[in-house]
Amino acid sequence: MAKAVADTQGENQAGFAFDTKTVTGFSHTHDSGTGGSPSMGNFPIFAQPNCPDDDINKCKWQQTDRAVTWVRDSLRARPGYFGIALENGVRAEMTVTNRSALYRFTFSNVSTESLSPVVLVDLMDLPQSRKDGTASVDPSGRLSGNATFHPSFGIGSYELHFCVDFHGADVRDTGIWIQNKANFSQKTVTITAYGNNTPAVFSAGTFARFHALKDNTITARVGVSFMSVKQACSNAETEQPNFDFAGTVSTAESAWRDKLNVIRINADGVSSDLQKVFWSGAYRAMISPQDYTGENPLWKSNEPYYDSFYCIWDSYRGVHQLLTVMDPLSQSRMIRSLVDIYRHEGYLPDCRMSLCKGYTQGGSNADVLIADAFLKNIRDVDWNTAYEAIVKDAEVEPANWAVEGRGGLRSWKGRGYIPTDDYDPDGTGLHTRSISRTVEYAYNDFCIAEVAKRLGHLSDYEKYTKRASNWQNMFKEDQKSAINGIDTNFTGFLQPRYMNGTWGYQDPIFCSPLMNFTSCYLNPDGHETYEGSSWLYTFYAPQDMATLIKRLGGPQLFTSRLSHLHDSGLLYVGDEQAFLTVFQFHYAGRPALSAARTHFYIPSQFNTSASGIPGNDDGGAMGAFAVLSMMGLFPVHGQDVYLITPPFFKEISIRNKVTGAVATIRNRNFDPQYKAIYIQSATRDSKPWTKNWIGHDFFTQGGVLELELGLKESTWGRRVEDLPPSMSTY
Missing domain, CATH: 2.70.98.10 (Beta-galactosidase; Chain A, domain 5)
Structure with missing residues (x-):
């Protein structure tokens, strides 16, 4: 504190x-x-x-x-x-x-x-x-x-x-x-x-x-x-x-x-600058949330109290996943604290600092943290109360959804999207971000469905799985996009939609570094996406990447579009929504391209200069991204999925503080010049591993994931059966 x-x-x-x-x-x-x-x-x-x-x-x-x-x-x-x-x-x-x-x-x-x-x-x-x-x-x-x-x-x-x-x-x-x-x-x-x-x-x-x-x-x-x-x-x-x-x-x-010595690296040949990026990132990711247990005057409880969830919209994409790997006991206490906040405040927070309710930036993303911890068997959490809390987010609109829960639930349930002209008599909040709120609500519901299924609430599972597809209701198939008047040759983008079902319009590049970058913040003029463009948010369907890839024209066109997002100047990696796009090539069977992207952003954007953290650190979010990328196992938030790329070190080991097991990722033919960054083949505990992803049991049970590297992209991880999970089939 x-x-x-x-x-x-x-x-x-x-x-x-x-x-x-x-x-x-x-x-x-x-x-x-x-x-x-x-x-x-x-x-x-x-x-x-x-x-x-x-x-x-x-x-x-x-x-x-x-x-x-x-x-x-x-x-x-x-x-x-x-x-x-x-x-x-x-x-x-x-x-x-x-x-x-x-x-x-x-x-x-x-x-x-x-x-x-x-x-x-x-x-x-x-x-x-x-x-x-x-x-x-x-x-x-x-x-x-x-x-x-x-x-x-x-x-x-x-x-x-x-x-x-x-x-x-x-x-x-x-x-x-x-x-x-x-x-x-x-x-x-x-x-x-x-x-x-x-x-x-x-x-x-x-x-x-x-x-x-x-x-x-x-x-x-x-x-x-x-x-x-x-x-x-x-x-x-x-x-x-x-x-x-x-x-x-x-x-x-x-x-x-x-805290830090659960990680061991073999840094032979790796520059001291890259080592600083790695270790300082781990340090910064462990600064918040802060343990205020015994310092909460608002209510009496035997549960831990953590503060400075600042904000979950930033931290749910990497910080808590890194803490789950490095410090599962603290992550357990943080989840317990979130559940206890629900008990006494009535809702899970999306942001909280200094004992106060913070502003909600998108969805009810504490739902994602609950699902992430549940799927990874984080201990000592009252999962029944946790489930009650996330269902309330999805079903009961609060009086002030600017600081908790979700707004527009009447439209969400009835129309399957948040209209840009939404009529919402049930609560008060900022009527912007209709696109970004829709895709986040859809993913929040997917996470609820995951928990529902494993707790045996099958009717809830079916309901929230159906709602998880609502992002498609704002996908306008014939929408085109141009940069400086030149057609990008990509068709189909998320667009605003009115209550009567007709389409509105927001330029797909609006609120990107190429156009009005700072026009989509949390204010009454904040527009229909939050801190990012429709170009960026169109890629946000991690629950059903198979359908997204189909709707964007298939794996080849999807890969081309995702590459264009990174190459054109449309993407700023200093905002957390960019994180997963670095690795989404995995879903199209191109994990080598994900590896190449990590080596572009580290060290071009993440380095030891005074400006070596893009944007601001967002409570350790940027640090967590650097560590997870350099570790070579990037988590898909809210899922039991880690996308595999080669670590930036010859070998890295992570000791689980609960089980004592040690998970080791080892590069064969490691090249500290980072030219040989493409996986040719992999083994897990000496047995062939062809999937381009791995589950959390690797960290709880331990073992060795050995990656053989080469100079060119191989066929590893490219088969349909080796792709990460998706709601629908590839």
């Missing part, structure tokens, strides 16, 4: 970004890789070596005024540790436990005579969403308080509490400050919102000033809690009783090693 880092001006969605110049504070809670506006960054602390002329009012207090340039070559970052030097002579280092952060400030370039450090805490957050707050300081120098904030991508508000203690220096004096004025006489400051005139844009807080330090170092311990100030203090005292910075760094690093 604690994630300490420097907060920068400018790009600061997760606190720190490399392409910035100044730091305004160091805060303890963050959501990483969210995109859009920043999230959290509550109660930043900031250290100054002294106040000019020893005048407390000559220190810099206000958030923008106290910004200090950071030293470019000073940055040190690794799992469990972050360090940075500022041009005011302060070097700040930080580490965390689960509920507390520990900061070490070292002061240089300041004479001993003038060194009298001031450390402030600010009742602020990164998006400046504070509604009201209170901070106090006691004679020992303990700073504590709380404030109410708004979530960055949702509705409602949340209250957070903090508790700061210091070690390594004697307190000289304490006080409060508002904007750029400070005083020693007051020990409590309160900021209150009046109506809509919320004073979120100015800073206020408390501070402690210290006598000169013997070793020029002071340590600050910060506990955080969503429950109370008392619990924030208890969290810090329990987790870090000794202010042991080196010990906390070591413990944090050990925790990360325990």
